[in-house]
Amino acid sequence: MFNSINKFVEKNKLIQDGDKLVLGLSGGPDSIFLLHYLLELQKKIKFDFVACHLDHEWRKESQQDLLFCQGIAEQNGIQFVGKKTSELNFEPKKTGSKEDLGRRLRRFFFESVAKEVGANKIALAHHLQDQQETFFIRLIRGSSLSGLCSMRPQAGIYVRPLLEVSKKDILQYLNEFDFEYVIDPTNVSEDFLRNRIRKFVLPALIQSDDRFDLGFLKTIEKLQMADDYLNGVVQTFLKEHATQADIGLKIDLKAFLGLDKIVLDRVLISGLIQAKVPFLPTQALLDEIERFLHGRESGLHSVGSDWGVFKDLKQGLFWVCRH
Structure with a gap:
């Protein structure tokens, strides 16, 4: 499985010799998998990375997640930076959902850590099912073509090496090697649209046709090609x-x-x-x-x-x- 990720990383130039990364480590299976992948990749590419975790302080047990991530980092000899949201110098906007606020808080924290440690990239553990969920959320909300392109392998300093890796493969790998991880209960709550899509929509599509994942990747690639073309047309117009x-x-x-x-x-x-x-x-x-x-x-x-x-x-x- 790592070979296919390596090809994706190389094709999109996500991680190269001399890079220094900040890894967003939630303690969940996706980011734990990404941590172990990065450790393996260091045997092939000369780069360094720092793990960081933000405690949103929204759950009583969230402090335990921070300590878990700190322990995982220490076990693997990785520099770790952990903070609580109350320790951030961040003034949140009063618009948007709680999920949007959490995303803004994490990005502020990750970018602050990147600046502090001199990192040029931030690695996020979004995988194939995250991409599918994002697509359907935006489809439901009537998004533009750019929105339907969902997440890019690289957006600014953010890189996503796992965008073509399935959740099933991630869990299979972690269980095979007995790697520990934590589960955030908010990821299963049906109060959130993303979770309802994860629980009901995606399984139904896969059950309808087991070629769904492959077909989805092809569609996203075509959408992104069309979006890139239109962006090129815009840039040409602006120059002229x-x-x-x-x-x-x-x-x-x-x-x-x-x-x-x-x-x-x-x-x-x-x-x-x-x-x-x-x-x-x-x-x-x-x-x-x-x-x-x-x-x-x-x-x-x-x-x-x-x-x-x-x-x-x-x-x-x-x-x-x-x-």
Whole structure:
């Protein structure tokens, strides 16, 4: 099994000589498996890694998980960093679910540890079933093509070596070598959509056709290829029809309005991102801005208390910036 993971890691250049990684270690089977895989990979590639665990303090037994992870790291001679959320200098946003908050807390912690120890990558133990769950959650919520692409092998400094490994294979390996791990009870609670998909949807699909896992991987690959192509089209458009100015990214209005809808949305999102607008644009907001840009008058259209889209018909340009 490690041979197939090695090929995936090599193909996507996830871990290379000289890298230093932070491993997010929850103590669950997935991250314990990833820890043992990294130890084996060190026999082939010269890299170092640090294990870290964040105690969210949401369960009475969570302190035991931290101590378990610390013990596993010490047994294997791995540097360990553990903290409680109450020890973090983190001001959480008041929007989103508890699951989203936990993700933001972990990312803040992982990135802080990476900066502290001089790591250039953060390794996460997301596997094939995590990818499938993410896909169906986003499908249910009406996600875009980029959203349906789900998790990438690498996104910034985050790497996911296990994205093509099944949970079944992970558990089989751990049980075969008698490696210990902990189970978070929130991972089985039917209160969460992800868990309901894990418990009911995925087993039904596999039972319907045992080629589901292989077919799913092929579909994700095709979706990601299409997404990459569209991103390339957007970058080409921006090089030819946009200029960076002090006030923001100025975009040629006529060329923009001549784009197909799917590309037009992505160009607008790029403009919002480059302007560092501090919120995620909804489809409704994109449509609202596009209606404004199709109008016959110059002016400002507010997209938040401090942000706006400016349109200058004389110059034939528009841009996003603070107002």
